[in-house]
Amino acid sequence: MFSQSEENYIKAIYHLAVDSSVKGISTNAIAKKLATKASSVTDMIKKLSEKKVVVYKKYQGVTLTDFGKKTATNIIRKHRLWEVFLVEKLNFSWDEVHEVAEQLEHIKSPKLINELDAFLGFPKRDPHGDPIPDSEGNLQIIEKSLLAILNKGEEGICVGVDDTSSEFLQFLDKQEIALGKRIKVIEKEPFDGSFLIKIDDKELSISNKIANNLYIQK
Amino acid sequence: MFSQSEENYIKAIYHLAVDSSVKGISTNAIAKKLATKASSVTDMIKKLSEKKVVVYKKYQGVTLTDFGKKTATNIIRKHRLWEVFLVEKLNFSWDEVHEVAEQLEHIKSPKLINELDAFLGFPKRDPHGDPIPDSEGNLQIIEKSLLAILNKGEEGICVGVDDTSSEFLQFLDKQEIALGKRIKVIEKEPFDGSFLIKIDDKELSISNKIANNLYIQK
DNA sequence: AATAATTTTTAGACGTGACTAAAAATTATA
DNA sequence: TATAATTTTTAGTCACGTCTAAAAATTATT
Numbered sequence A, B: 001m002f003s004q005s006e007e008n009y010i011k012a013i014y015h016l017a018v019d020s021s022v023k024g025i026s027t028n029a030i031a032k033k034l035a036t037k038a039s040s041v042t043d044m045i046k047k048l049s050e051k052k053v054v055v056y057k058k059y060q061g062v063t064l065t066d067f068g069k070k071t072a073t074n075i076i077r078k079h080r081l082w083e084v085f086l087v088e089k090l091n092f093s094w095d096e097v098h099e100v101a102e103q104l105e106h107i108k109s110p111k112l113i114n115e116l117d118a119f120l121g122f123p124k125r126d127p128h129g130d131p132i133p134d135s136e137g138n139l140q141i142i143e144k145s146l147l148a149i150l151n152k153g154e155e156g157i158c159v160g161v162d163d164t165s166s167e168f169l170q171f172l173d174k175q176e177i178a179l180g181k182r183i184k185v186i187e188k189e190p191f192d193g194s195f196l197i198k199i200d201d202k203e204l205s206i207s208n209k210i211a212n213n214l215y216i217q218k
Numbered sequence C: 001a002a003t004a005a006t007t008t009t010t011a012g013a014c015g016t017g018a019c020t021a022a023a024a025a026t027t028a029t030a
Numbered sequence D: 001t002a003t004a005a006t007t008t009t010t011a012g013t014c015a016c017g018t019c020t021a022a023a024a025a026t027t028a029t030t
Helices: A004-018 A025-031 A038-050 A066-089 A097-106 A110-119 A168-175 B004-018 B025-034 B040-049 B065-088 B097-104 B110-119 B168-176
Strands: A054-056 A063-064 A156-160 A182-188 A195-199 A202-206 A214-217 B054-055 B062-064 B155-161 B182-188 B195-199 B201-207 B214-217
Touching: A004 A025, A004 A038, A004 A063, A004 A066, A038 A054, A038 A063, A038 B110, A054 B065, A063 A066, A066 A097, A097 A156, A156 A168, B004 B025, B004 B062, B004 B065, B025 B040, B040 B054, B040 B062, B062 B065, B065 B097, B065 B110, B110 B195
Parallel strands: none
Antiparallel strands: A054 A063, A156 A182, A156 A214, A182 A195, A195 A202, B054 B062, B155 B182, B155 B214, B182 B195, B195 B201
8 A cells, every 4th residue: 555645646646657758757856746855756766766666776766666666656547537527527728637636546445446437438538538547547549639740631530639738728628629629721921830720610819829839630 | 735634633623523412522532532642642632723623722632724624524414425436336344345445535636536436326315314515615414313212013114234244244244234224113121221113024132222322213 | 288167966954744862741540 | 448350551663655855877068
């Protein structure tokens, strides 16, 4: 069994490893992600190393063991299932779920999470489009690309977001950009990199930054 | 905001106060309830006293302030709503819910709990028949009496249990005694205090101990 | 290659919540 | 009422998870 604090470290290391694809995750990177100090990270890393969750060599960062990875995906599974529950059943909007899911993901009860999964109809994605690992920890990789790489005239289905901050998600709500919607690139503006796109037969302009935070499936 | 530990103490003091109706709750009683040591209780009591949750005078036990009572009923509200959720939606039996609800009751999110309440249809009782406080902390007192005080020929509706241990609840399941069922006392055996009762037109004998753990409403 | 800058680790401290052992206060008993 | 038994508190310690400040190791720069 792991403490909430340990679980937060495990999750942070997992996420950093996935979207950096570097062998060793640095102490500083973890500290930054968890808004804590490097010295605290060193302490925790030692403990996780003793518990066989990570492999650690001084000054060389950490790597999750298979056990550590499985632990991480299990926490992520719980987090994402709770997010689905909050949005589908309790009328939360997608920008409100994160904080609560951060708490709920630490609840210990295998029965709870498997029943919740069934109750929700075994969802494949969370409200932000991220895949939900199965109970064995397997996570299906989803083919997705940034809207920004589409060329004029190409289109795709919106399947996820990169940035999950409230500001960004609320902006998307306001523009009526949502998961599952078909987006077509009408024009790319070379000057500022902005995009003219078409959703629901309405045209709107989005900045390059937005285009780099929206995932689509061709 | 209170830590999980603080919340557990507040809840324990509340429960002890309710079903003992004594002015001051003793250090030892709290220690016993929480399976901890008296010295730990003294420490925590000092902290809760500083936080205006309890009134405390050395060697004279503690009493919850109005603020403390409100905090307690709010925790109990969360606990019982989660229990309803687990039984009604996630197929938990009434003897499995306690442990998980003990964790879920500490989740901090007013929106979560109010939406959950609505999602469940504003239930009035938890799976053990205990009343669920409203969002203002008001708890409706339910008229109930022990099955044991019924006389021969009298009957009532089963509305709750006193003991909530798995053993007892599973025993009730096995005998098909459940909340809402009509129970009639056919015979009281003076020798051992056991009861011959009728449920669903079936007669069965229950011990005096069982009769003293079942609440009915006349 | 030597020095500077950065990263990482160590050392020592602190708050929380727990414990043991011993002292103090209260309550019960002879 | 004096003594015994019990309850409660205090004093000191400990694990967890955090921090600051300083030392050590690594990486970058000239």
